[in-house]
Amino acid sequence: MTENLRKLLIVDDEPGIRRQLKWAFDGVEVQLAEDRKSAIATQVESPSSVVLLDLGLPPNQDGPSEGLAALKAITEKTPHAKVIVMTGQTERDYALKSIALGAYDFYAKPLDLDEITLIVERAFRLYELEEENRRLHAEQGSAALPGLLTNSPVMKEVCSSITRFARADVAVLIIGESGTGKELLARAVHNQSGRAEGPFVAINCAAIPENLLESELFGYEKGAFTGAHRTTPGKIEQASHGTLFLDEIGDLPMALQAKLLRFLQERKVERVGGRREIDVDIRVVSATNKNVESMVAGQAFREDLYFRLGEAVVSVPPLRERPEDKVLIAQHFLEAWLGEQGLPAMRFSANALAAISQFDWPGNVRELQNRVKRAAVSAEDSLIETADLGLDAKQGADATLCTLKEARQRAEAQAINNALLHADGNVTKAAKLLGVSRPTLYQLMREHHQKIEPSKDDVAAT
Numbered sequence: 001m002t003e004n005l006r007k008l009l010i011v012d013d014e015p016g017i018r019r020q021l022k023w024a025f026d027g028v029e030v031q032l033a034e035d036r037k038s039a040i041a042t043q044v045e046s047p048s049s050v051v052l053l054d055l056g057l058p059p060n061q062d063g064p065s066e067g068l069a070a071l072k073a074i075t076e077k078t079p080h081a082k083v084i085v086m087t088g089q090t091e092r093d094y095a096l097k098s099i100a101l102g103a104y105d106f107y108a109k110p111l112d113l114d115e116i117t118l119i120v121e122r123a124f125r126l127y128e129l130e131e132e133n134r135r136l137h138a139e140q141g142s143a144a145l146p147g148l149l150t151n152s153p154v155m156k157e158v159c160s161s162i163t164r165f166a167r168a169d170v171a172v173l174i175i176g177e178s179g180t181g182k183e184l185l186a187r188a189v190h191n192q193s194g195r196a197e198g199p200f201v202a203i204n205c206a207a208i209p210e211n212l213l214e215s216e217l218f219g220y221e222k223g224a225f226t227g228a229h230r231t232t233p234g235k236i237e238q239a240s241h242g243t244l245f246l247d248e249i250g251d252l253p254m255a256l257q258a259k260l261l262r263f264l265q266e267r268k269v270e271r272v273g274g275r276r277e278i279d280v281d282i283r284v285v286s287a288t289n290k291n292v293e294s295m296v297a298g299q300a301f302r303e304d305l306y307f308r309l310g311e312a313v314v315s316v317p318p319l320r321e322r323p324e325d326k327v328l329i330a331q332h333f334l335e336a337w338l339g340e341q342g343l344p345a346m347r348f349s350a351n352a353l354a355a356i357s358q359f360d361w362p363g364n365v366r367e368l369q370n371r372v373k374r375a376a377v378s379a380e381d382s383l384i385e386t387a388d389l390g391l392d393a394k395q396g397a398d399a400t401l402c403t404l405k406e407a408r409q410r411a412e413a414q415a416i417n418n419a420l421l422h423a424d425g426n427v428t429k430a431a432k433l434l435g436v437s438r439p440t441l442y443q444l445m446r447e448h449h450q451k452i453e454p455s456k457d458d459v460a461a462t
Contacts (some may be wrong), residue, residue: 006124007031009048011039012086013058021052024113024119026428027437034058036070043074043081049127050120051083051227053103055094063343064094068101074104081131084113099381114446117124117439119300126350129327136346145188148181149332154320159312166192171264173309174287174317179366182287183247185316189285190243198242203235214256215272218263224273236269239282249309250301255432261305284309319361329365330356333372333386346376349382355391382448399452406458416444 006053007029009023015034022030031048033039035058043051051074055067067085074083082104087095095106104123107116145159165172166189174182183202190200208216215224219234237243246252253259263269268277286309295301319326330348338346349354352375363369373387415434423429431441 007048008050008120009033009039009043010058011052012054013061020111024117026439027431036066037363039070040073041156044077047078047081049081051081051122052086054086056088062140065355068094068097071098071101071103080127082127084119084123084287100385111437112135114443118443122350126353129353143318148184148188149325149326149329150322151324154317155322155325158316161314162188163192164313165189167418169194169283170311171309172312172314174285174316175292175299176289176315177318177364178289180316181320181365182316183245185314186245186285193243193283195242195283198240199244200243201235201239202245202247202353204247206251210253213253214259217256218259218269218271221274229274231320234269234271236263236280236282237278240280243283243285246284246286248288250284250288250292250295257305259304261302261308264276319380321356326361326368327353328354330368331373333369334376337376343376344382345384346379346382346384347360351386352384352389355386355389359391394419414446
């Protein structure tokens with residue numbers, strides 16, 4: 001969290017409320033404005049990441065027109081800012097209109113400082129997360145592999161391996177769970193190799209019936225079997241001078257494993273029903289979601305073929321082992337899908353982002369992409385909620401995630417205890433040690449059911 005991101009603009013026509021709110025946000029850079037004109041000018045000159053905006057502004061304090069106009073201008077000039085609208089009794093009906101105009105949230109007066117500081121803190125956290133994602137998107141031009149979004153150290157090492165192996169004309173075997181992006185990595189091997197100008201031909205060994213797979217791979221001569229009305233080159237020939245991608249190689253039948261091995265040794269194919277051998281110059285990249293070594297041990301996969309296909313082996317980590325990538329990829333998919341479909345701008349709520357970050361994603365990147373697409377279509381307004389993603393409490397609360405949550409909560413509670421002990425119970429000093437504001441620390445202490453006993457120094461500080 002960088003300090004310059006925590007800038008708050010408070011817009012209210014009542015001086016007492018402005019002073020009260022400014023005091024509540026200790027540790028945050030606070031700017032004040034009393035009307036629409038000064039609010040817009042302040043936000044343009046020195047943008048705040050979060051804005052607290054009262055709808056009842058002069059010269060029309062009893063109506064929402066000035067506040068809504070200020071909201072519209074602020075969201076147009078600083079679209080990433082999180083605007084929290086404060087409404088009185090007479091303006092509550094305009095809360096939904098405020099959300100439609102781009103407000104992050106709304107808060108009904110009278111003010112409760114504990115509640116408003118919690119809402120603002122959530123807005124800051126969401127802004128910081130989105131800002132980090134924007135930064136990462138901007139850096140993708142120098143990514144290790146074009147088209148692959150990652151901020152995970154282990155995935156970056158995979159990308160480095162792909163780049164190294166691509167330069168040498170070796171067979172590459174990519175191992176990883178379904179939905180982890182194995183084909184994307186296979187294409188990266190092809191695109192960064194000396195064969196990039198040649199074809200990239202893919203075949204899924206698990207998707208084609210066994211009695212058709214041989215003719216798909218090796219081709220067939222006219223009249224070789226019923227329905228063979230013309231001579232047809234197979235996928236191997238079609239990939240000549242390029243790359244053949246064999247997806248789900250672990251599902252290749254044993255009889256075809258022998259024939260594929262013979263091709264890899266001799267670099268010649270014989271079409272089904274043919275009598276002549278055809279020279280083929282290709283590179284083979286294969287992938288599987290199975291444990292090939294276990295299959296070799298169980299005699300379900302030929303050991304000699306495994307060594308031929310795996311001259312270089314790359315293991316792709318599942319998404320659950322890449323926590324840095326979950327939100328980054330979700331944001332990218334959402335932006336890409338909205339642009340592709342011509343849909344209006346949408347964003348994830350704070351709860352939705354938390355659910356994305358915490359969910360285990362058994363279907364990996366493919367599942368994440370599908371849920372984001374569905375959510376963008378099913379969401380009722382511009383804010384995508386947890387339910388739109390189909391991530392309810394039951395789905396996100398398996399044993400592993402509960403354990404992680406409990407570990408985080410214990411660590412947070414312990415950090416608070418240590419800071420309070422080090423500060424001799426002084427909440428102000430403890431908050432500074434933890435890098436949070438005093439109201440935020442009070443809120444965290446309540447969440448962890450810790451007894452709040454402000455010291456004399458804290459009382460004096462108020």
